[in-house]
Amino acid sequence: MHMKSSLAQSQWPVSVATAPACEGCGLVERCFLAKPLPDDDGDCADIVRRRYPIERGERLYRRNTPFTSLYQVCSGSLKTQRETPEGDLVVTGFFLPGDVVGIDALADRQYQSDAYANIDTEVCQLDFERLLSHCAHKPGLNAWIISMIGSYVRRKDSDLSWSCSLQTHQRVLRFFLDLHERLTQASHTQSSGLSLPMKKQDIASYLHMTPETLSRNLAQLRREGLLHLHDNRFTLPDTTRARAITGL
């Protein structure tokens, strides 16, 4: 019964040694890659390539190229984008520290989108073939993979359910609530304001609206005292009311 109540990441044994390359990584205490992999008996070393830097604006992988690796964000942030039939670019996801990117490539063994760094970023690379080949005799590792994919599915599903059905100002507010939550859980800093790790254009694209509409809605949310945003730093002064409005 290796697969108890929850597939959650938290059930891995709080492990002892952390890999040398992980020293100083802000994610280290909640990152499973920083610890030995589940059921690792020492032969998993070739799976992970740790803390690999990507510069702002640099591309991590390109659409329609062969899928080889998954990547976990250590610091910074990534976006994935695709092209519409008309040739416009649409942002399909943002990836923050702790998130795994590349899962959309599992089915076709081809990346389904282009992945770019929004700001200077570090990722850990996971060789998927090697990962799978170790799974057979490591049920814990297998469960971890399915859990990881499950989280991605949940996120996509919930995105899909609100990104179209909510009103514009609700979408914007929900985006910032969600972002706040993900950023604070990743790094436990409760500093005065979080920095916005992507461009507003990209946010607009992700939320299926024009930059103009986003800007107007931001102005209104500021007026209503639901969001402070200045110089790429933001806070949510009244999360209770915000949650009530967005239904989160």
Place this chain on the structure above:
Amino acid sequence: MHMKSSLAQSQWPVSVATAPACEGCGLVERCFLAKPLPDDDGDCADIVRRRYPIERGERLYRRNTPFTSLYQVCSGSLKTQRETPEGDLVVTGFFLPGDVVGIDALADRQYQSDAYANIDTEVCQLDFERLLSHCAHKPGLNAWIISMIGSYVRRKDSDLSWSCSLQTHQRVLRFFLDLHERLTQASHTQSSGLSLPMKKQDIASYLHMTPETLSRNLAQLRREGLLHLHDNRFTLPDTTRARAITGL
């Protein structure tokens, strides 16, 4: 197009014996459940419960109940729906013969939506715990699961990318193109017209528009000769033009 057979399904040995309950199932020649499961050495019998009927309008599972099983549709069709914060119901997916439903429950071990039969339907039930417990010593089975989830992710991802960014009439047309493709690949019947296995209200909800808007768009597509739809049977007279319009 987007129907390259995914990761692993096609690589199973075209197997010999089909299970008795699968005789007469329309899906039998493309269904992997009809054949012994990958790497099955005989002890997988308890995983699958075959061809289990659900009546039109009946609920298969309910949101926020414990996740136990995945279901593959044999015949008929299912929908999944959720409630918005305002209390409206939104259809989040349609499942046709060959599709696996319940994958959104993987992360939380709770179903994330309500699943209903649109018409009289048959499903095969897969006990997920048992499935996983067999994975350890059956790498093929493991790969199959990941492939199955991968297909789901791909579908969700592509839904997400077009269901919001396209114009209304494009969304409608794309929906019918997609439906046509999925229905014909499931049962190889190239009959004169396919029957629409769901209500228009649900289609409207799924496409994020009102029934009125859907109706108007259907009327226009008929006028333009891109879609025939009468008495719940439909054909696509000009798939080439339709594809060009929707970017599929």
Place this chain on the structure above:
DNA sequence: CGCCTCATTGATCGTTGTCAAGCCGGGTGG
């Protein structure tokens, strides 16, 4: 300084949601 990209604000137009009425087909009961 000038160029560039990003962000903001205003004016106008078009598409879609809303509200309302009418239609059609299936089911029920007299």
Place this chain on the structure above:
DNA sequence: CCACCCGGCTTGACAACGATCAATGAGGCG
């Protein structure tokens, strides 16, 4: 067999929201 009802669907008139077009401002970098 027909009258009736009800849910699903269609069509029309109107209002509202967001996209488009255009102009301006703010910051980064050669």
